[in-house]
Amino acid sequence: MSGQTARDRRSGNGNGRRRRLALVASKGTLDGAYPPLILAATAASLGWEVGIFFTFYGLDIIHRKKHKKLKVASLANPAMPVSVPNLVGALPGMTAAATAMMKGWMKRSNLPGIPQFLDMARESGVKLFACSTTMGVMGVRAKDLVEGADIAGATAFLDYAADADVSLFV
Amino acid sequence: MSEIDMLASPDTAKTGPSGAAVVALDCKGLLCPLPVYRASQAISRLEPGAVLRVECTDPGSLADFPAFARQRNLTLLSATERDGVQVFELRKVADA
Numbered sequence: 001m002s003g004q005t006a007r008d009r010r011s012g013n014g015n016g017r018r019r020r021l022a023l024v025a026s027k028g029t030l031d032g033a034y035p036p037l038i039l040a041a042t043a044a045s046l047g048w049e050v051g052i053f054f055t056f057y058g059l060d061i062i063h064r065k066k067h068k069k070l071k072v073a074s075l076a077n078p079a080m081p082v083s084v085p086n087l088v089g090a091l092p093g094m095t096a097a098a099t100a101m102m103k104g105w106m107k108r109s110n111l112p113g114i115p116q117f118l119d120m121a122r123e124s125g126v127k128l129f130a131c132s133t134t135m136g137v138m139g140v141r142a143k144d145l146v147e148g149a150d151i152a153g154a155t156a157f158l159d160y161a162a163d164a165d166v167s168l169f170v
Numbered sequence: 171m172s173e174i175d176m177l178a179s180p181d182t183a184k185t186g187p188s189g190a191a192v193v194a195l196d197c198k199g200l201l202c203p204l205p206v207y208r209a210s211q212a213i214s215r216l217e218p219g220a221v222l223r224v225e226c227t228d229p230g231s232l233a234d235f236p237a238f239a240r241q242r243n244l245t246l247l248s249a250t251e252r253d254g255v256q257v258f259e260l261r262k263v264a265d266a
Contacts, residue, residue, distance in 0.1 A: 111204070
């Protein structure tokens with residue numbers, strides 16, 4: 001890569017390489033999908049290498065169909081802006097209502113949706129690791145994943161994360 | 171503002187007093203990570219020596235842009251705030 005020397009000075013860790021962020025995304029809700037993607041897009045903007053390990057329900061974030069319809073839990077979610085008793089949160093339509101509310105906030109705040117954030121991440125060179133165990137447990141096939149996802153086990157991710165400067169479990 | 175607009179490239183270019191190109195980037199109304207994301211894209215397109223002028227309204231930008239400059243090895247020429255709008259001028263000094 002051209003400019004490697006300048007890049008090393010800029011965001012290296014002193015060992016002559018770029019900084020690296022390794023994230024584990026374990027949640028498959030709409031509110032759970034934003035933080036890892038925001039952190040990934042930001043780190044890539046700083047010139048860092050970024051890899052995200054999508055595991056368990058977090059795999060839905062890179063599921064070809066499911067990533068477009070992630071939802072916010074209305075039941076047992078004490079963080080809702082309007083206090084919703086669990087009995088009410090369990091009613092049909094409440095999950096859709098909570099999801100629509102969050103999508104409304106995002107739109108009003110000019111924040112892109114999850115598909116757009118995924119595009120930003122891929123265009124920025126973010127590595128998307130799809131947890132192979134989760135795929136086996138949940139019956140997810142390679143063709144069910146968004147383009148650019150790499151199937152990997154925990155070993156491959158830990159090998160990547162071993163050289164990370166920042167590692168976070170989200 | 172549509173999602174296309176949010177990710178659009180800066181379109182205003184002029185020449186600053188020092189003769190270096192100054193590219194303006196309007197990030198008003200955008201929240202983190204979009205100002206830094208768009209600034210990063212704009213910086214990548216600039217020639218060394220050129221200046222990027224970013225206008226933001228996300229209050230987090232006051233902390234974020236000095237950090238962005240450190241991480242990307244840019245010179246933060248100025249950081250000012252007036253009427254709720256923060257303005258940052260960043261010079262590309264290397265292959266950032």
